[in-house]
Amino acid sequence: MKSDNDKSSLFSTTQCGGSASVLPQITYGTAPLCSGNPSPTSGGRRKWGVAGSIKFIVIIVFVLLIGFFWVMKQKGVNIITVIIPKPKPVEVIEEDLNGDGKADAYHYYREKVLFRINRDRNFDGKLDEWIDVKNDKWSFRKADENYDRIVDVKDYFSSEQVLRKRERSLTYDQPRRKNKFPYVEHYNAKGQLEQVKHDTNDDGKADVWKVFKEEHLFETKVDKDFDGKPDQTITAKSTS
Ligand SMILES: [Ca+2]
Ligand SMILES: [Ca+2]
Ligand SMILES: [Ca+2]
Numbered sequence: 001m002k003s004d005n006d007k008s009s010l011f012s013t014t015q016c017g018g019s020a021s022v023l024p025q026i027t028y029g030t031a032p033l034c035s036g037n038p039s040p041t042s043g044g045r046r047k048w049g050v051a052g053s054i055k056f057i058v059i060i061v062f063v064l065l066i067g068f069f070w071v072m073k074q075k076g077v078n079i080i081t082v083i084i085p086k087p088k089p090v091e092v093i094e095e096d097l098n099g100d101g102k103a104d105a106y107h108y109y110r111e112k113v114l115f116r117i118n119r120d121r122n123f124d125g126k127l128d129e130w131i132d133v134k135n136d137k138w139s140f141r142k143a144d145e146n147y148d149r150i151v152d153v154k155d156y157f158s159s160e161q162v163l164r165k166r167e168r169s170l171t172y173d174q175p176r177r178k179n180k181f182p183y184v185e186h187y188n189a190k191g192q193l194e195q196v197k198h199d200t201n202d203d204g205k206a207d208v209w210k211v212f213k214e215e216h217l218f219e220t221k222v223d224k225d226f227d228g229k230p231d232q233t234i235t236a237k238s239t240s
């Protein structure tokens with residue numbers, strides 16, 4: 001059985017820093033573990049560790065950034081406007097389509113390049129057509145066709161301004177409809193109608209598909225139970 005003297009050889013107290021005012025530290029065996037003291041293998045230098053190195057790098061980067069901003073300011077360079085360039089000014093040319101002295105069409109230019117046309121086609125003072133222009137061609141158009149201030153149609157054009165896709169409402173009852181554009185028309189490169197997808201029950205999925213050939217209806221498929229799969233196929237000449 002070990003005596004109290006035996007225990008003191010394993011766990012003893014010593015004082016760090018050699019001063020009597022320093023709190024005693026527990027030692028294990030004969031090596032004192034005083035935090036902050038250089039280890040015998042560190043050559044007398046304090047180890048930074050990973051966290052210390054990261055802090056050091058962050059401080060250096062921060063100081064360099066402050067210096068960079070200060071130098072740029074001395075040179076009269078506003079670094080904010082360099083990073084976030086100011087938007088180029090937009091010029092708007094108004095047009096009076098019906099000669100009543102009020103503008104009905106607005107052409108938007110940036111650096112003399114037309115990029116947007118907005119129009120009031122029924123002259124009620126409210127815009128009802130919005131057109132995006134790229135390279136002098138319409139790229140996108142949306143419009144309120146019944147002038148109730150709700151968009152009813154969206155047109156997507158090719159780079160040659162050929163209509164390729166049209167999303168629209170059939171009944172102008174969008175406020176009551178979940179799917180505001182349930183009727184989607186697809187056109188070929190010549191602008192001829194090729195396919196229609198119609199979501200008749202507002203579940204967001206087409207349930208009637210119509211295929212056109214030479215712009216004439218060729219085939220209709222219907223998903224009667226709305227499971228996403230057509231249940232009936234109707235061709236122009238026969239029914240199956
Ligand atoms: Ca006018
Ligand atoms: Ca209008
Ligand atoms: Ca409308």
Ligand SMILES: [Ca+2]
Nearest residue numbers: 199201205207
């Ligand atoms: Ca549906």
